[in-house]
Amino acid sequence: MITLTEKASKKVSEFIKSEIESGKLDKSKEYGLRVGIMGGGCSGFQYVLDFDTQSTDDHVFEFSGTKVWVDPKSLLYLSGTEIDYAETPFHSGFKVNNPNVKGSCGCGESVNF
Numbered sequence: 001m002i003t004l005t006e007k008a009s010k011k012v013s014e015f016i017k018s019e020i021e022s023g024k025l026d027k028s029k030e031y032g033l034r035v036g037i038m039g040g041g042c043s044g045f046q047y048v049l050d051f052d053t054q055s056t057d058d059h060v061f062e063f064s065g066t067k068v069w070v071d072p073k074s075l076l077y078l079s080g081t082e083i084d085y086a087e088t089p090f091h092s093g094f095k096v097n098n099p100n101v102k103g104s105c106g107c108g109e110s111v112n113f
Contacts, residue, residue: 002070002078004063008085012066016051029053032067036074041110043103047096077113
């Protein structure tokens with residue numbers, strides 16, 4: 001299972017609404033947050049966060065009306081993960097808290113399992 005904090009859920013909804021209003025996303029489709037893992041970075045893996053539609057094999061989670069799509073392979077690495085949204089004077093963005101991570105690179109952009 002993956003969880004999305006209330007703040008993250010609100011931000012995802014705001015971002016999707018903004019992308020639809022600007023014409024970057026098709027308003028006739030249902031969008032959610034795609035969360036995944038891909039190979040890359042100095043520690044071996046990177047998180048993928050994107051606004052997307054559901055694929056047939058996705059695991060679907062819903063938080064305060066916001067859908068999260070996760071492919072089966074990524075879910076193996078993401079089980080138990082919490083996604084939050086943090087705002088500081090210097091940086092704003094999604095924060096992935098994954099209990100399965102064994103290490104990360106110095107910049108925090110890639111992880112290993």
